Amino acid sequence: xxxxxxxxxxxxxxxxxxxxxxxxxxxxxxxxxxxxxxxxxxxxxxxxxxxxxxxxxxxxxxxxxxxxxxxxxxxxxxxxxxxxxxxxxxxxxxxxxxxxxxxxxxxxxxxxxxxxxxxxxxxxxxxxx
Amino acid sequence: xxxxxxxxxxxxxxxxxxxxxxxxxxxxxxxxxxxxxxxxxxxxxxxxxxxxxxxxxxxxxxxxxxxxxxxxxxxxxxxxxxxxxxxxxxxxxxxxxxxxxxxxxxxxxxxxxxxxxxxxxxxxxxxxxxxxxxxxxxxxxxxxxxxxxxxxxxxxxxxxxxxxxxxxxxxxxxxxxxxxxxxxxxxxxxxxxxxxxxxxxxxxxxxxxxxxxxxxxxxxxxxxxxxxxxxxxxxxxxxxxxxxx
Amino acid sequence: xxxxxxxxxxxxxxxxxxxxxxxxxxxxxxxxxxxxxxxxxxxxxxxxxxxxxxxxxxxxxxxxxxxxxxxxxxxxxxxxxxxxxxxxxxxxxxxxxxxxxxxxxxxxxxxxxxxxxxxxxxxxxxxxxxxxxxxxxxxxxxxxxxxxxxxxxxxxxxxxxxxxxxxxxxxxxxxxxxxxxxxxxxxxxxxxxxxxxxxxxxxxxxxxxxxxxxxxxxxxxxxxxxxxxxxxxxxxxxxxxxxxxxxxxxxxxxxxxxxxxxxxxxxxxxxxxxxxxxxxxxxxxxxxxxxxxxxxxxxxxxxxxxxxxxxxxxxxxxxxxxxxxxxxxxxxxxxxxxxxxxxxxxxxxxxxxxxxxxxxxxxxxxxxxxxxxxxxxxxxxxxxxxxxxxxxxxxxxxxxxxxxxxxxxxxxxxxxxxxxxxxxxxxxxxxxxxxxxxxxxxxxxxxxxxxxxxxxxxxxxxxxx
Numbered sequence: 001x002x003x004x005x006x007x008x009x010x011x012x013x014x015x016x017x018x019x020x021x022x023x024x025x026x027x028x029x030x031x032x033x034x035x036x037x038x039x040x041x042x043x044x045x046x047x048x049x050x051x052x053x054x055x056x057x058x059x060x061x062x063x064x065x066x067x068x069x070x071x072x073x074x075x076x077x078x079x080x081x082x083x084x085x086x087x088x089x090x091x092x093x094x095x096x097x098x099x100x101x102x103x104x105x106x107x108x109x110x111x112x113x114x115x116x117x118x119x120x121x122x123x124x125x126x127x128x129x
Numbered sequence: 130x131x132x133x134x135x136x137x138x139x140x141x142x143x144x145x146x147x148x149x150x151x152x153x154x155x156x157x158x159x160x161x162x163x164x165x166x167x168x169x170x171x172x173x174x175x176x177x178x179x180x181x182x183x184x185x186x187x188x189x190x191x192x193x194x195x196x197x198x199x200x201x202x203x204x205x206x207x208x209x210x211x212x213x214x215x216x217x218x219x220x221x222x223x224x225x226x227x228x229x230x231x232x233x234x235x236x237x238x239x240x241x242x243x244x245x246x247x248x249x250x251x252x253x254x255x256x257x258x259x260x261x262x263x264x265x266x267x268x269x270x271x272x273x274x275x276x277x278x279x280x281x282x283x284x285x286x287x288x289x290x291x292x293x294x295x296x297x298x299x300x301x302x303x304x305x306x307x308x309x310x311x312x313x314x315x316x317x318x319x320x321x322x323x324x325x326x327x328x329x330x331x332x333x334x335x336x337x338x339x340x341x342x343x344x345x346x347x348x349x350x351x352x353x354x355x356x357x358x359x360x361x362x363x364x365x366x367x368x369x370x371x372x373x374x
Numbered sequence: 375x376x377x378x379x380x381x382x383x384x385x386x387x388x389x390x391x392x393x394x395x396x397x398x399x400x401x402x403x404x405x406x407x408x409x410x411x412x413x414x415x416x417x418x419x420x421x422x423x424x425x426x427x428x429x430x431x432x433x434x435x436x437x438x439x440x441x442x443x444x445x446x447x448x449x450x451x452x453x454x455x456x457x458x459x460x461x462x463x464x465x466x467x468x469x470x471x472x473x474x475x476x477x478x479x480x481x482x483x484x485x486x487x488x489x490x491x492x493x494x495x496x497x498x499x500x501x502x503x504x505x506x507x508x509x510x511x512x513x514x515x516x517x518x519x520x521x522x523x524x525x526x527x528x529x530x531x532x533x534x535x536x537x538x539x540x541x542x543x544x545x546x547x548x549x550x551x552x553x554x555x556x557x558x559x560x561x562x563x564x565x566x567x568x569x570x571x572x573x574x575x576x577x578x579x580x581x582x583x584x585x586x587x588x589x590x591x592x593x594x595x596x597x598x599x600x601x602x603x604x605x606x607x608x609x610x611x612x613x614x615x616x617x618x619x620x621x622x623x624x625x626x627x628x629x630x631x632x633x634x635x636x637x638x639x640x641x642x643x644x645x646x647x648x649x650x651x652x653x654x655x656x657x658x659x660x661x662x663x664x665x666x667x668x669x670x671x672x673x674x675x676x677x678x679x680x681x682x683x684x685x686x687x688x689x690x691x692x693x694x695x696x697x698x699x700x701x702x703x704x705x706x707x708x709x710x711x712x713x714x715x716x717x718x719x720x721x722x723x724x725x726x727x728x729x730x731x732x733x734x735x736x737x738x739x740x741x742x743x744x745x746x747x748x749x750x751x752x753x754x755x756x757x758x759x760x761x762x763x764x765x766x767x768x769x770x771x772x773x774x775x776x777x778x779x780x781x782x783x784x785x786x787x788x789x790x791x792x793x794x795x796x797x798x799x800x801x802x803x804x805x806x807x808x809x810x811x812x813x814x815x816x817x818x819x820x821x822x823x824x825x826x827x828x829x830x831x832x833x834x835x836x837x838x839x
Contacts, residue, residue: 071264074256076320091300121265121302152529201775202451218698243620249533250522269522270445270515272455273533276765277619285455285515287446306444307515364620 036107041127044097048080059116062090090122099127165258166240166341167314168369169328170351171233175335178210178231185233185327185336186210189312192326194303196290205284207312208235208327216360235327236261236282236312237360237368244274244283253309258340259369260314270307279364283311341369405813408806411656413567415803423799426792433789436782437512445515449779454765457758458783459513462790464612464757465640467506467540468633469750472641473499473547474605475673477554478598484827486820487669489812490661494648496551497807501797502644503544505790512786532614539611543604550597556580557590557811572804609637616760622699623692623764632684639677639723640753643746646670648798650743652807661808664738671742674749675731682724703763711776712763715755722752 002008017024026032047054049061069075070088078086087093098104101124109115132140176182186208189195195205210231214223217232238261245255252268255261275283289306297303301317304310315325323329328336339348357371440447450457476495480488511517527534560580563573580586613633616624646667653662692700707716727745730736762777801807 067266071262071266072254074316074320091302120305123297123299123302125299198446201453203446204452206452247531247533247619249528249531249537250519250526251528252522267519267522267526268516269519271510271513271533272515273531273615275455276616276621279620281453284452286444287450287452288444305516306446309515 034111036111038107039100039103041097041099047097048078048086048093049082053081062094062118066090090118091125095125099125101125164342166369167238167259167319168339168341168348168352168371169235169314169325170337170348170357170371170373172335172337172355172373173213173230173232174373175333176233176331177333177335178233182332183210184330184332188326188330189315191296192298193301193313194290194294194297195310196286196293196303198288198293203287205286205290205310207284207310208233210234217358219361232372234280234282234360235370236314237280237366237370238312238314240367240369241365243277243279243364243366245277247273247277249273256316258319260316260319261311262313262316263308263310265302265304265308265310268308270309272309274309279366280360280368283309285309405810407656407658407660408808408810408813409562409565409567411802412562412804412806419799419803423796426796426799429785429792430789430796433786433792436785436789440512440782441517445513447780447782449777449783451775451777453775454762454777456513456761456765457777458779458787459509460761461754461757462509462787463506463513464633464761465506465754466502466509466790466794467612468609468637468640468753468757469644470499470502470506470543470547470641471605471609471634471637472502472645473497473550474601475638475641476645477550478601478605481594481598482602484823485669486816486824487666489816490658490666490808491645491649491670492554492812493551493805493809494652494807495645496547496554497798497801498641498644498648499547500544500551501794503540503547505794507540507544509786509790532611532618535611536608536615539604539608543601543608546597546601546604550594550601553590553593553597554809554812555805557582558806558809561810562805605637606634609634616764621764622697622767623703624760626688626691628684628688628691629760632688635677635680635684636753636756639674639681640750642670642674642677643749643753646674646742646746647750650739650746652802653739656802656807658808661813667739667742668734668737671731671737671745674742674745675728675737678724678728678731678749685720699767702767706763706766707759711766712759716759716763719752719755719759722748723756724752727752 049057054061066078066088069078076088078088080086101119186206189208190197190206193207195207198204210233212228213230213232214220214228216234238255238259240255240259242253242255242261245253245261248254249271250267250269252264253261253274254264270285272285275285286304286306286308290303291297294303315323315327318325324338328338337348337351339346341349341352343349351373352371355373357373359368359371362368448457448459473496476488477492477499481492511520514520523534523537527537556577557580559573560577560582563570563577567573610630610633613629617626617629619625649662649666649670653659689704692704706712726748730741730745765777766775
């Protein structure tokens with residue numbers, strides 16, 4: 001048997017249960033089957049890029065492409081992969097359709113417990129859908 | 130002859146030196162001739178600040194979400210007033226009426242800005258058209274630019290501005306505590322072809338804004354015809370702000 | 375490592391062949407007081423550590439308060455936006471010049487009396503540099519963006535030059551401290567000091583062989599020469615932070631040598647104080663003699679005179695020129711709101727220490743310690759009166775507001791000093807605070823070297839002993 005097994009095995013079990021306790025809590029609260037429900041403004045058509053691209057890359061697009069172009073170079077023209085031209089503006093372009101933070105952004109961001117600091121400065125949209 | 134360790138080190142060092150010298154020399158390069166050069170002329174004769182008018186300040190601070198912390202310690206001001214004799218201290222004989230007259234002050238958007246020179250992270254820079262910009266995403270709040278500016282044009286967010294902002298203009302971001310801010314010549318409006326908000330809001334039309342590089346422009350004519358002064362031009366900062374006394 | 379011969383046998387054989395090794399015969403009582411404090415902690419040590427830890431906790435609490443509420447919790451304002459933190463930064467980096475002067479310059483000039491002091495000097499450098507950098511971080515509005523300086527450095531900014539210079543100096547100082555420590559660590563290893571694994575690893579196989587000694591001597595000399603220009607550069611670059619702006623009383627070419635002189639001045643004072651305390655605490659009177667304090671006192675006196683020279687030069691030039699912007703600050707310092715700070719600085723930096731240091735009778739342990747304390751406080755005030763009064767001008771004096779630091783800033787200053795003392799004390803419990811190998815080298819080789827040197831100075835006759 002394991003040397004000092006009487007101490008190690010219970011300790012190991014305790015450690016593992018503490019490790020997975022957040023998951024257990026979520027299951028206990030009945031939220032295990034939660035799926036983010038994203039809502040846009042009524043009449044919103046298509047985004048600057050496709051949904052799959054945005055899901056993965058919206059931060060890269062905003063920080064590395066849009067921010068550098070608009071803030072540091074003063075160039076507010078963006079040509080998307082589909083060839084359409086957009087004005088680079090978080091408030092004017094993005095938040096025009098994604099008009100409610102709680103009903104769109106927070107749905108996923110709260111789920112993964114990721115709080116971006118953008119809203120420290122940029123005004124969070126609280127429009128009605 | 131095989132490469133010895135000493136040889137590798139010396140050659141590597143020379144290569145590194147060569148690579149490093151290019152950006153280093155680049156830092157001292159003057160910017161190329163620009164297309165536009167924005168400038169502003171404030172006609173002090175027309176300004177009614179002595180009678181209590183503060184329209185330009187109100188409009189600017191409103192639309193840019195400039196917080197009012199109350200008191201001189203933490204204050205943030207993009208536009209403000211100071212007594213005439215303090216703004217132009219080199220003039221000795223000033224009439225009594227003029228001495229205390231509140232003179233509107235802005236960031237001078239210098240052509241050779243000392244604030245830009247000292248910023249360690251490049252969070253402030255001079256755009257090609259003359260506007261001295263701040264990137265609030267990158268500013269580390271060291272306040273060296275405030276030490277560089279000889280005009281006292283910059284303010285620091287000593288506290289979280291959102292704790293004192295009563296009304297927020299949702300079309301313009303706020304800033305966080307820990308970054309420096311100043312007048313930005315309303316670049317968001319300039320990029321749309323409009324004049325700065327203060328110029329538009331002035332009830333006496335005492336401020337004139339324009340591009341100095343455009344031939345035959347209103348602004349150029351005004352500068353050439355009237356008697357204009359600048360704040361401490363002998364410092365070599367080449368301000369873009371002129372005053373008609 | 376050759377395990378067939380016992381350590382005792384090897385070291386005896388090496389000693390017999392005239393090689394100075396890092397090993398001593400087991401059970402030797404020689405240099406006992408130098409390594410006695412290592413690994414032991416008495417009641418007074420624990421008590422002092424607790425008090426220091428209390429101050430440090432207070433400082434941490436103050437910083438957490440500042441982090442959460444913004445720099446507005448300090449006494450800083452739109453007018454006076456640099457204050458205690460930047461003063462601390464310049465002050466601590468100034469003290470770090472102790473190492474450069476003592477360990478390096480005295481070694482290069484072959485001053486034999488440096489031997490008990492070098493370790494403490496180099497340690498002071500490393501600790502003071504760290505605290506200096508820490509104070510810059512305390513001063514930042516967005517410390518979470520600290521790495522922006524590394525990611526987007528602007529080569530024309532004096533702050534970037536400063537980061538580079540301080541990093542190089544820190545690396546060089548740490549290396550020099552460690553290098554000189556190696557023989558002592560080997561000594562502790564051979565004496566079986568616990569924890570054995572620590573000294574085993576850190577001694578990196580030092581056995582005091584002839585080859586190792588040769589490399590060691592060359593490397594030490596090389597590092598000593600390297601450290602001097604680096605140290606001068608560091609404080610020059612720090613002065614450039616102020617001198618490269620166009621603010622009145624900052625934009626002056628004299629700021630560079632003024633800062634370097636002030637740094638060496640405060641560095642020597644720190645060393646004197648450190649050695650006086652260590653000597654008393656660990657009963658090292660046999661190793662740190664009055665002669666050492668006498669010599670350090672003379673150096674301190676010379677630096678006081680140099681400091682006076684630069685102070686007069688700077689103020690006289692400003693006063694004679696009568697430039698309005700400069701004169702506002704000048705009068706502010708002499709008779710205005712900052713007169714108490716300025717005159718206290720002058721009294722503490724010169725009036726009190728200079729007479730003490732001039733007279734041989736008072737230039738002993740107590741006298742030099744008192745002078746050093748006075749100099750240290752005075753130099754802190756000197757940095758303060760360089761930085762803060764200029765900011766009252768901004769070429770637009772709106773009533774010259776005075777700056778009152780709050781409890782946050784004072785707590786952090788107290789915590790910094792406590793942290794310095796604490797780390798110093800902990801170091802003395804892990805490594806010898808006086809370099810055993812250097813003392814030993816001095817006792818065995820110095821006389822012969824010195825005699826050799828003397829013979830080169832005088833006509834070719836053997837020196838009478």
